[in-house]
Amino acid sequence: MEQALIDATLERVRAALEAGQVDEAITALTTLHPADRADAFADLPRDEQAEILPRLDAQATADLLEELEGPEAAEVAAHLSPETLADVLDEMEPDEAADLLGDLPPEQAASALAQMEEADEVLPLLAHPDDTAGGLMTSAFYALRRQTTAQIAIDFLRTQRPDAETPYYLYVVDRFQKLIGIVGLRDLIVAEPQATVESIMKRDVVNVPVGTDQEEVARLMSRYDLAALPVVDGNGKLVGVINYAAMVDVIEEEATEDIYRLANVSDGDLQVFSPVRLSVRRRLPWLLVNLGTAFLAASVISLFEATIAKLAVLAVFQSIVAGQGGNAGTQTLAMVVRGLALGEIEFKDAWRAMAREAGIGLIHGMIVGLFVAIGAWLWRGIPILGLVIGMAMVGNLIAAGIAGTLVPLTLKALKLDPALASAVIVTTVTDCVGFGLFLGLATLFLPYLK
Amino acid sequence: MEQALIDATLERVRAALEAGQVDEAITALTTLHPADRADAFADLPRDEQAEILPRLDAQATADLLEELEGPEAAEVAAHLSPETLADVLDEMEPDEAADLLGDLPPEQAASALAQMEEADEVLPLLAHPDDTAGGLMTSAFYALRRQTTAQIAIDFLRTQRPDAETPYYLYVVDRFQKLIGIVGLRDLIVAEPQATVESIMKRDVVNVPVGTDQEEVARLMSRYDLAALPVVDGNGKLVGVINYAAMVDVIEEEATEDIYRLANVSDGDLQVFSPVRLSVRRRLPWLLVNLGTAFLAASVISLFEATIAKLAVLAVFQSIVAGQGGNAGTQTLAMVVRGLALGEIEFKDAWRAMAREAGIGLIHGMIVGLFVAIGAWLWRGIPILGLVIGMAMVGNLIAAGIAGTLVPLTLKALKLDPALASAVIVTTVTDCVGFGLFLGLATLFLPYLK
16 A cells, blocks of 8 residues: 555655665655655665765664664664764663664673663663563653552653653552552543652553563553553553554564464564575475375375285375365464463363364264265265275374374463464374374275285 | 462462451452462352452452453452442443443343443443454544644643553544554654644554454554554544454464464354363264265275275375375464465465466475385385376375465455365375376276286
């Protein structure tokens, strides 16, 4: 939608640069929304970026770096002098500045930090892993004491530089900086000027410790419709706030990760146009794991090689049984993995879920089995072949339901990601059960099949 | 996390109900956060719900219905008289009320609407499909004229009932109700009391027409970090606002839909504990479609039945080639589908993406092919078998890269969901190419394989 606008602006920017009018190029870029501006900038060739960058002021560079993807931002920042970078980092949101510092080479990060004026806002954020509440929070929040009046709070806000990113809440803390309540800007406006924030604050504020996993953060913010989530340390002291933009990123990241893991891609940041080398490193290992399990399934087939040598048509049908098991298992797996991610299924539901999916597998197996039996009979004219393949299908779809439930729930119980490797394990089960059941039954019924 | 608290409260509620102390039960429920309260209520048996429901006031019932899942809310609402339901709907957020009315039987919805006081807030929302901007928006927003002063705006807010759900923005419109700007509450507080909203508003507000698909809504809100997105009609008139809670729901829904569709489950609302009948209806059709494509792949195998009859070991290895193709194709598919959903890939990138994935397929194919060739050789002692399977693997992984890119991009170009049916088509391609290449090459090299 916005792509046409970005493309048109890019043309103006490049024409201006070719004519040597850097200021005109910057003006053209500035007409775009910051997110689009960053996209346009990223689309420029390296040398044209280098013409523009030194002419941007610290705030404009900060806006740009905030909107660029992590690795791109680090690359652009690498071209700035330590002094300029320090000025730019001072203008950035503390959480964004911390993320950027984390992506920079350690020496560059250290020298920039040493020259920053607001390093104390950023330093505490550097201590936390990216995928925890501490790594997501910003230190740009306003904390008030309980006896502050609404009028004083409003006057205080007037003294602060306005900043679109600051959450629309104020936090109330006691003298140990412990979080005791929250006041929305709206409540502040509506309140009597002399009312204390204690009298208008909401108590029982949902909050999380700094170490909370980002998936749990996103789940809570979504469950309770929170636009901002306060983060506390081990003593209940308010240390940061996660705003909804960070949460939206997390929800998207976690969904991408689940989709990728179900598809055996082990890095949620990988994109189609990531470097080929990275792509191979993240995908090839799973293909090799799959190769190992494929040999396992093949060894099940090889048990029945003598049967196949007598009746080659079995090789035609074996894949149908195994493949359908894989499809049915993937359906169950997707529902269980997503249910766990969204908090719709708990571990206590494990047996009930398994029984239900096994039951659905039985129903699906009987119906699909009937179709495949009729298909095989009509195609080959051997009714017993239909019976064998139908029975194997019922068994394999039950196995698919059980494996599709048990594997992710077991991984969850082991505190692993339920999506991780689930697909490999489930399809290995359905391949082995499918080949084994079908070829085993065929071996039993061989006299009636020829 | 909150489950323990819900369970403990449920015990108190049920003990109180057994002792006939309904008020105590309600008090216990009220200690919970509304989202948890709704969960606890939903966990109660039908008859205990029926004891509590009539004792809740309209606001409490409204809070409950807002938090319950759609079908559960409709079921609870079905037990209310038209008068009570009308009162409750008046207390609900207009967008939630509209959603609930859409889920009720038409007669009940009509009679409740007829008795509502604020029906005019809800009626316009009923006209839009659930999955469009119009279906997501609420009519509870504040629009100001440009010459309004900051002080008048604040005084106006004081006259309104405070409401946690109302977005933290005010919208500025001209005399035709056309959206011309946006003012954050923070800007309002910080402004001089006599400043007009026109002088402090932000222009160029990102907005969408009512018919915009919800996926596009979520993408824009995420791209531009918007906490609220104004919705306009065909004349640019402001008709509603989508708040971030609705957007978060959409992002989760769309991610679930992508995961499900890649796994061939055709209904994003389906959950493990959905009714069995519904589950079968949503999943069986895909299994039957897959069965059709499985017969297609089987027919490719049957072309080479004579070869397999001469050399049964081919039946052992054919699945490895086809299966690896399926895995590699799924990797590509997941990345392309997700890239399209997040706006990272555009259709103009199609050829470049396909060339890249074909190239990665070639690299993967050579490495996996080498491993499988060595494995087959070592296992069976037939070097030419290794060569055949290795070559087939290279070809099939290239096909996987091409199909995994082209299928979702083609669906997108046809304005269909790129995730829909992609997995079926891609694995059909990799099955057919895998079986055909491997068995075809084996037939060619048959004299050297025995």
